[in-house]
Structures are given as C-alpha cells and as structure tokens.
Amino acid sequence: MSFLVLESIKKSFGQTQVVKDFNMSIEKGEFVSFLGPSGCGKTTVLRMIAGFESPSDGAISINGKNQNTLKTNQRNIGMVFQAYALFPNMNVFDNVAFGLKVAGKSKTEIETRVKEMLKLISLEHLADRYPYQMSGGQQQRVALARALAPKPQVLLLDEPLSALDAKIRVSLREEIREIQRQLGITTVFVTHDQEEALSISDRVVVMNAGRADQIGTPSEIYNRPTTRFVASFVGTLNIIEATVVDPAANTVKVGENTIRLRESIGALKGGDKLSIALRPEAGSLLENAKGDTSLTGQVLSSHFLGSVIRTKLDVGGNQISFDMFNSPDAVLPQSGETLTLRFNAHDFLIIRD
C-alpha cells in the first residue's frame, strides 16, 4: 500500500472549484513534484496535505491513517515555505529546536538533534545567528533543518527556491535532493519551474486547472507528454497541424511532406486534421544525420543563442523551431533558404486533448 494517498480530492472556494478529483499515490521515500502554472491548484493540494485547508470531498491518508479529521499540529508533517517563515525572535538553534520543544523532548535530546540537523545543512557555525543576519539561502536551509528536526513522516516543500537567486537555487535544490535521499523521507515539492521539477524528482505531477494532467517520471513527462497542455508547458515543443492521408498506414501530410507515424492514428479518417508535436532538439540539418523521416521547408529566421542555434522553418504554414548545438565552424542558415530537417518518426508525438 502506498504511503501517502490522495483519493478523489476536491476543493472549492465559494463557487470556484480549484481542485477537481485529484488522485495520487506516493510511495515511502519518494520525491514527487507538483508542477503547473499559477492557479492550477498545486499549492492548494499541498495545503490540504498539511491540514491548512480541508478537502471539500475525498480523503488524504498517510501510512494508512486518514488525515482528514486531524488538525495540522497532529499530522507530524514538516513544511518549508517560500517565505522561509523563520521566527524572527529566535536564533537558528531555537528555530530548529522549536518543533522538538513543542513535542516536549528533553534538553539533551533537543541539543543532540539540533546539532545533527545543523550539521546536515552545514550551518553549525551559525547556531547563534538571528534570521535577519543571514542570507536567503542560509535562511531556507535553516527552515529545512527546522522542518526535518521533529522527524516528520512527510516533508512538504512549497516553492522553497522561488525567492532565491539562480545560482543558489541550483545548489540548494541539489542539496535538498541529497538530504531527502539521505533521510529517505517522503517529499512533496511544489514548483512552477519545470527545470527544478524535472531535475530532482522521482515523479512529476503536471497540474492544470485543478487536475493532474499527467503523472510520470521526468523522462516520461518530457518525452511522452499525453496532453497538449503538458506538451506545451514542459519544455519547448512544436505543435504541427497535419492532415491524415492514410489511417491504416499511419501517414499524415505536413505541407508537401508525407510522414509515416509510429504511433497509431486511431479512429481518424483520411483528410481529418491531427496535431503532432516535435521537440526542437529532435531534428538535425546534417545530410548524413540518422533518421527515417524528413521535413522540408523555408528558413524564416535563425538566432545564435550561445550553446545552441535556433532556426525557425516554415513547413506548409507551420512554424517549426529546431535547435542545433553550436560549433566554431557552424554557419547560420539564411532566411528564405530551403532546408531539410531529418529526424526519427518516433520523435513525433500525437497530441490528443
């Protein structure tokens, strides 16, 4: 049985339903990220797990125990907030010790555990500092130590990196993942940053309008998006409008190019419209490039972006972007030039809404 189970969770605020029939099972020790745009309901789900909000319908259970009737302070959950939420009147030691003191632990026990936690986040030397004397990254590490100190059964991270600068974000997210692996704690991480979610999660839940559009490993989410929303939200994707030529042979036409898809077209008839998607990094312009399929079109623009060169191609009225790695002798394609993009047919995804 899964460790954290969210069963048919619904949540409404007045007339607005912000979470619609959300189902999810999380295994013990798993790191799951809720990814989605603002207002998709990801934070509301997290707040329901924490007990700050009550579900309008459905059940939340941890380790087989229903949490719906428990108050926040009875759930034994740790949480790290976007705004750090350290107590300004307490120094680092007292902040980390807070949960232990509330739980009535002995002085020796508290001291040992706090030292252990500060060592885990490598801030033993700052035990006497107050929050206002520390940087954002340090404060968030203290917040993490404070959340972990009482040995919670689940750790919730509510966009903990959003307020930090880019460099600290990357190092801290790796640190969080390392600590999570070390402790084996079941973790739910809320973010709107796809790179964050894809880089540190065991599984990602892509949320849209109160529902989980897709749940899968980062690779599945990126390479095999199942809905148009997931495809467009995660990474850059070319959505191409194609016309079915022969459903039995899985062939479609894009401009003057006929392509045989690997995936079954399904119940569509010849002449029906179909949306297919292609990642910009999937194709290649090289003559000798591997690939069983090609698209020919006219170059609209080409931009040098440092590590990659991004070119826009017009293929039968579809604008297709593709990236190629930069090399010192790379030549930028010129506008109006006719190019052939080669790729494998299995790189195409059929988008079913």
Added chain:
Amino acid sequence: MKAHKIFAWIAIAIGAIYFFVPLIGTFEFSLRMRRGVYSFDAYQSVFTDAQFRATFGFSMLMALVTIVVGMLLIVPTAYWVRLRLPQMRPVVEFITLLPLVIPAIVIVFGYLRLYNSSSWIPFTGSTQGTNILLTFSYVTLALPYMYRSVDTAMRTIDVRTLTEAAEILGAKWPTIMFRCIFPNVMSGVLSGAFITFAIVMGEFTMAALLNRPAFGPYLQLVGANKAYEPSALAVIAFAITWLSMGLIQLVSRFSKLTPSRP
C-alpha cells in the same frame, strides 16, 4: 540661501516659539516659589504631598492594569483580524476610532447609566467595581492608539506564514500566540503601552466623574487652590509624556526583530 528654505526656517521658528515659550514660562514660574530667587520649592512641595504620592501611585497602577487588559484584548483581536477575518478590518478600525470621535464625558455618562448601582451590572456599587470600570474606560480611551501600534507591528511580520509554520511544527494556540506572535510584535505592544501610560497619567474626565483618586483630578485640585505647584505638576506631567515618547523611539530603534522575509 533659497527663499523657500528661509520660509521653512521661519515656519519652524514660529512653531518652536508657539510650543516652547509657554513651556519655558511655566517652568520658569514653577521655580519662583521662593521670593527673589529661583528654587525647586514648588517641586519639593509637590513631592512631599501625601496626596500626590497616593494619586500618582493610583494612576500608575491603573495605567499598568490598563496596559495588560488592553493588550490581552487588542493583540489577539488584531491577530485574528489579520489571520482569519480580514473582511472585518474596516469594522474593527471604525470601532477603535470611536473613542476619538465620542467625547470622554459622553462615554463616562454612558457607563454611569449602564453600570450604576441599581443596574444589572452594578460596577459603581463598590470601590473595586468602580476601579474595574475605570480600567475599562481607560482601555476604551487608549483603543485607537493601542490597536494601531499593534496592527502596524503585525504588518511588518508575515503573521499567516509564521502561524502556519508554528502550527505544522506541532504548536497549539497559546504557544503560537505567546512564543511566536507576541515577541515579534513587542515593539508595537511597547509603543502602545507607553502611549497608554501617558494617556492614563493625565486623564481627568473619567476619573473625576467616577470619583476615583487619580492623578488627573489631583492636578485640577491643586491648580484651583495653589499658585506655583500647578506649574510644577504641569512640568512633571510633560516630563512623563516625553519620557514615554522617548521610550517609544528607543524601543522601535533598538528592536532587533527584523522580519525574516525573502
């Protein structure tokens, strides 16, 4: 020097003269008790007066009780309004402003009508009851200042997130209130406390009409019957107010409890 700067200095000078000349005059007059020389005889006379000590002590006690009762009422109210009932903010703000609009004499007559010895709650039927009623009336008078200072302090911390952080760590309401919220709004609480102290020490209407031996009525009594002591008392009253104001400044300047925010 530019013309607008000269006008600014003239305005400041007029303001300073307007405020300080009467004060200097009062102080100078309070030193003239002994004929021909300046002395602190008037102050000595005031400090050795048993009635001064009794009324001053009574008012100080009332001020302390008012601060405690007021803060116990206002901190949780301001907290709940911020946390759970933000839609009630205009209503609470309106209520806390009422004592500035309704004259103290109207409030005290209302009290006397509601809580007289033949009413359902006969506060004025005993000395203790009248003292309690006086405390409540002081709390009412101090409400606009206390509420604002506490609310302003709460605005500087993220009350909601701090509450949630404490709650998820297992804390219950008393712990959240007294270990996480109160210490972080202490500068506001102390500012409110000093203002309240200054108000109560000089308040006349409530104490006089409830017939309690407070410092305000004593000031009036001495003013009506003596020559130099009232000036000495006025200077003492100003000193108390200024001390309170100075302490407010000190508290807000040395408050190290800067909020932890991204």
